Amino acid sequence: MHDDPAVSVSGLFKxxxxxxxxxxxxxxxxxxxxxxxxxPNGAGKTSTIEILEGYRKRTAGHVNVLGxxxxxxxxxxxxxxxxxxxxxxxxxxxxxIETVTAFSxxxxxxxxxEGLLKTVGLADRxxxxxxxxxxxxxxxxxxxxxxxxxxxxxxxxxxxTGLDPDARAGVWHLIRxxxxxxxxxxxxxxxxxxxxxxxxxxxxxxxxxxxxxxxVADLLHEFGGHSxxxxxxxxxxxxxxxxxxxxxxxxxxDNWVSFSVAEPxxxxxxxxxxxxxxxxxxxxxxxxxxxxEDIYLSLTGARQKxxxxxR
Amino acid sequence: MLVKQIQxxxxxxxxxxxxxxxVIVMPVVLLALLTQILGNDPIPxxxxxxxxxxxxxxxxFGVVTACFxxxxxxxxxxxxxxxxxxxxGTPLPPSVYMTARIISVxxxxxxxxxxxxxxxxxFLDVEMQWDKAVAGLFILVTGGLSFAALGMMVVALxxxxxxxxxxxxxxxxxxxxxxxxxxxxxxxxxxWMIWTxxxxxxxxxxxxxxxxxxxxxxxxxxTWTDADDAFSVLPEFLILLAWGLFAGVIxxxxxxxxxxx
Ligand SMILES: Nc1ncnc2c1ncn2[C@@H]1O[C@H](COP(=O)(O)OP(=O)(O)OP(=O)(O)O)[C@@H](O)[C@H]1O
Ligand SMILES: [Mg+2]
Numbered sequence: 001m002h003d004d005p006a007v008s009v010s011g012l013f014k015x016x017x018x019x020x021x022x023x024x025x026x027x028x029x030x031x032x033x034x035x036x037x038x039x040p041n042g043a044g045k046t047s048t049i050e051i052l053e054g055y056r057k058r059t060a061g062h063v064n065v066l067g068x069x070x071x072x073x074x075x076x077x078x079x080x081x082x083x084x085x086x087x088x089x090x091x092x093x094x095x096x097i098e099t100v101t102a103f104s105x106x107x108x109x110x111x112x113x114e115g116l117l118k119t120v121g122l123a124d125r126x127x128x129x130x131x132x133x134x135x136x137x138x139x140x141x142x143x144x145x146x147x148x149x150x151x152x153x154x155x156x157x158x159x160x161t162g163l164d165p166d167a168r169a170g171v172w173h174l175i176r177x178x179x180x181x182x183x184x185x186x187x188x189x190x191x192x193x194x195x196x197x198x199x200x201x202x203x204x205x206x207x208x209x210x211x212x213x214x215x216v217a218d219l220l221h222e223f224g225g226h227s228x229x230x231x232x233x234x235x236x237x238x239x240x241x242x243x244x245x246x247x248x249x250x251x252x253x254d255n256w257v258s259f260s261v262a263e264p265x266x267x268x269x270x271x272x273x274x275x276x277x278x279x280x281x282x283x284x285x286x287x288x289x290x291x292x293e294d295i296y297l298s299l300t301g302a303r304q305k306x307x308x309x310x311r
Numbered sequence: 312m313l314v315k316q317i318q319x320x321x322x323x324x325x326x327x328x329x330x331x332x333x334v335i336v337m338p339v340v341l342l343a344l345l346t347q348i349l350g351n352d353p354i355p356x357x358x359x360x361x362x363x364x365x366x367x368x369x370x371x372f373g374v375v376t377a378c379f380x381x382x383x384x385x386x387x388x389x390x391x392x393x394x395x396x397x398x399x400g401t402p403l404p405p406s407v408y409m410t411a412r413i414i415s416v417x418x419x420x421x422x423x424x425x426x427x428x429x430x431x432x433x434f435l436d437v438e439m440q441w442d443k444a445v446a447g448l449f450i451l452v453t454g455g456l457s458f459a460a461l462g463m464m465v466v467a468l469x470x471x472x473x474x475x476x477x478x479x480x481x482x483x484x485x486x487x488x489x490x491x492x493x494x495x496x497x498x499x500x501x502x503w504m505i506w507t508x509x510x511x512x513x514x515x516x517x518x519x520x521x522x523x524x525x526x527x528x529x530x531x532x533x534t535w536t537d538a539d540d541a542f543s544v545l546p547e548f549l550i551l552l553a554w555g556l557f558a559g560v561i562x563x564x565x566x567x568x569x570x571x572x
């Protein structure tokens with residue numbers, strides 16, 4: 001890509017009353033790209049996004065959005081960004097159409113209100129008061145407000161929390177269309193499938209630092225070298241001398257046994273011989289590639305901490 | 312843009328039944344109650360009826376309820392709800408938004424005051440003093456703006472709408488009793504009460520508008536004079552102006568669109 005990045009962040013630090021929340025992160029987002037920020041609660045996603053939106057002051061580092069310094073928060077800057085905040089912020093006593101119309105008046109070249117309501121699936125609620133909408137409907141209204149100004153760069157802080165699968169699919173569709181129109185999207189999310197479906201590139205943020213970034217394929221290649229073998233067998237009746245290429249046994253769950261395997265070809269040969277020898281049936285044997293979620297969990301350390309079942 | 316914002320703020324006010332009741336209905340109800348309880352006879356030592364006193368006093372109370380109480384509580388609530396923060400993220404200039412909120416409460420205040428005065432004139436034989444009306448309107452608007460500044464100061468200094476509500480009520484109600492609004496003058500008050508009332512702006516506001524309804528006073532109100540029978544709102548105006556500027560400076564200095572940032 002030859003253009004200047006739409007968003008560029010370098011050496012960004014943010015601390016609250018001396019407590020660091022973002023500790024020196026850098027990334028660039030090209031125009032038209034959809035970029036996702038992943039990370040556990042408190043990792044610093046919202047802090048980063050709200051610095052880029054001009055809400056929060058950075059402690060150190062450089063940020064640039066479409067050539068503007070968001071810290072100056074000038075009107076031209078706000079005209080070309082759109083945003084959805086993490087927590088809902090709507091006037092309960094206005095109707096849906098009044099809310100969107102009010103916001104459309106802030107922007108020089110807004111989208112058509114009726115059309116946008118149709119896109120987010122609120123056309124039939126247009127005359128309802130906001131307070132009578134369900135949580136997911138309010139979220140969709142906020143997404144409409146984020147898009148009404150036809151912005152170049154859209155910040156979406158966990159846009160699909162609280163949405164039903166249909167609505168989520170609708171929002172995904174919307175984000176893809178934005179991307180096709182050449183808009184730059186910055187998205188934070190806790191849903192791996194969302195990130196896999198939408199993001200061209202992503203960064204995983206842990207305790208204020210980026211511990212992995214790139215395309216989904218990059219991450220799978222870099223961190224996800226292992227395939228997962230699993231099959232059904234009563235865990236305590238497992239023969240002891242497991243084939244070496246299977247590597248370490250992960251604790252089973254409901255008699256599911258699974259292994260994280262570095263060399264799947266070799267392991268498969270050894271596994272079948274071993275199974276034949278000991279009369280292990282290999283019921284429901286599956287070999288899966290690692291998912292973004294596996295990588296995410298291993299990087300954020302949630303797997304060890306939670307002590308939950310290994311899939 | 313400003314006009315549109317004022318329209319939205321007015322529309323929101325008229326959709327909030329509780330606010331509508333306290334700001335628009337309550338002063339009229341109080342006027343009816345007080346004149347019923349105390350009778351509408353001439354106040355001892357003065358030539359006017361109690362309605363002639365309570366009508367401007369409760370008009371002032373309505374204005375203050377709109378410009379101080381309602382402005383402060385509604386703004387703090389919007390801040391709690393994240394609405395102010397969301398607005399701050401749009402191209403709408405923050406000054407336009409705030410100005411619209413302040414103008415809209417001033418319009419509401421004038422509606423409330425007009426209703427009280429009209430009720431007084433129609434039902435309680437209150438005598439309009441048309442030659443003093445311009446000065447009366449002037450003091451209503453400037454007093455309203457001054458109390459709007461005070462309201463915004465409270466919002467700027469408190470973090471949550473609950474606190475704002477508590478502070479607003481705890482300051483306004485006791486002062487209203489000392490400031491010739493609920494209690495007509497005549498009884499001897501302890502000195503400290505008089506000094507307290509003289510210090511704060513509310514009494515000056517009610518006295519200025521009250522004078523605009525006194526048939527015994529002469530003049531249009533815009534003169535500097537010490538004469539006892541002359542009508543002038545300028546001294547009170549200066550005090551309201553000083554309070555308004557003081558509060559406005561503090562409000563601008565400490566106001567936050569989101570207390571968490
Ligand atoms: N206004 C604030 N004052 C003090 N500390 C804050 C403030 N906002 C965030 N923090 C702290 O900064 C850290 C990062 O918070 P942030 O909201 O950016 O996380 P996040 O990645 O968005 O988390 P989540 O997934 O829960 O939304 C947290 O430890 C949080 O406690
Ligand atoms: Mg967050």
